[in-house]
Amino acid sequence: MDKTLISFDSATVPLSIRPLLEHAAIYDSSCSENARTLFVDGTDKAFLKIAPKGSLEREYRMSLFLCGHGVAPKAIVYESDSDGDYLLTEAVAGEDGTAEMHQEQPERLAAVFGEYLRMLHALPVDGCPYPNRTAEMLEELRVQGTSFVPPPGNRYVPQDRVVIHGDYCLPNIVMDRFAFKGFIDVGQGGIGDRHYDLYWGIWTLGFNLQTDRYRDLFLDAYGRQDVDPEGLAYFTRLNSL
Incomplete structure (x- = not known):
């Protein structure tokens, strides 16, 4: 930073x-x-x-x-x-995910980035002040006059089930030599669909590391058993509007 x-x-x-x-x-x-x-x-x-x-x-x-x-x-x-x-x-001690000390080890960065997102999504949802984050996003698009249509053939139904960050990008996680210190800029968070954060995690790794090479490392570290390809496709379309 x-x-x-x-x-x-x-x-x-x-x-x-x-x-x-x-x-x-x-x-x-x-x-x-x-x-x-x-x-x-x-x-x-x-x-x-x-x-x-x-x-x-x-x-x-x-x-x-x-x-x-x-x-x-x-x-x-x-x-x-x-x-x-x-x-x-x-201010917590450490540097964000875009720091040189982190990006010079991209494989390790992608792996911990997936692990820490999994940790966030495993938090209990009780007491979260924004319980319907995905529905809010869709309503915001409607108010803006934007019509959202899922990808052709996509039957995914978004779920509000986990605590999401809402802007899960490398600048918004602080680490001390890869040791987790905290999530920042959490104003877009709430209870939402995990694939929203997964989309942005994939996007930021590609943008900041200038390659898609680490996408699979990130998803493997997060846990492939909970990654639905149609869910990723759904939120890829949503975030392209």
């Missing part, structure tokens, strides 16, 4: 967050057009995400749920004001 030292006026954020920024070096580590992400390097290390009003509540609630199961960083403060949303989370 790239970090650029910046000058930041703490008076621009809510009062509850300002003390945590005092005497800290602030770095811009944004990687999305939808939110600004700052790395706070002070007595305690944290990430501060700033985004349009109302857009970070889902990430806050999913962070609380996943942190309770020990797989996501602690959400320290969530505030919303007339200017936007602010989410401060602890």
Whole structure:
């Protein structure tokens, strides 16, 4: 994750967050057009995400749920004001899946990437704040005026059965030399169909490693017995819209 030292006026954020920024070096580590992400390097290390009003509540609630199961960083403060949303989370030690130390061993990376997704999907679903994630995705497409039609001959019926990440890409998993430390950017998660995450896992390995060579390693590590080819085809079509 790239970090650029910046000058930041703490008076621009809510009062509850300002003390945590005092005497800290602030770095811009944004990687999305939808939110600004700052790395706070002070007595305690944290990430501060700033985004349009109302857009970070889902990430806050999913962070609380996943942190309770020990797989996501602690959400320290969530505030919303007339200017936007602010989410401060602890920074866990390690680097994301795009770090050179991880990508220089692509076979190992693909394998643990599958294993850690399996771990996420094995979590108990009780208490998850978003119990119908797949249905929400389909409704979002309908509201946008997009008509979703499954691939020809595909009879797969999506299931809301497991806790999904919702954006399972290499930048969104933190590891310390392949040892799992936490999932981040979990605002698109909820209870959904495992093949949604599997699709994005395959996509990110191909995109970040610039080859499809590690697709089978990823699926084998996840567990082929629970991978339905029609499920993958269904969500490949869904994500192409």
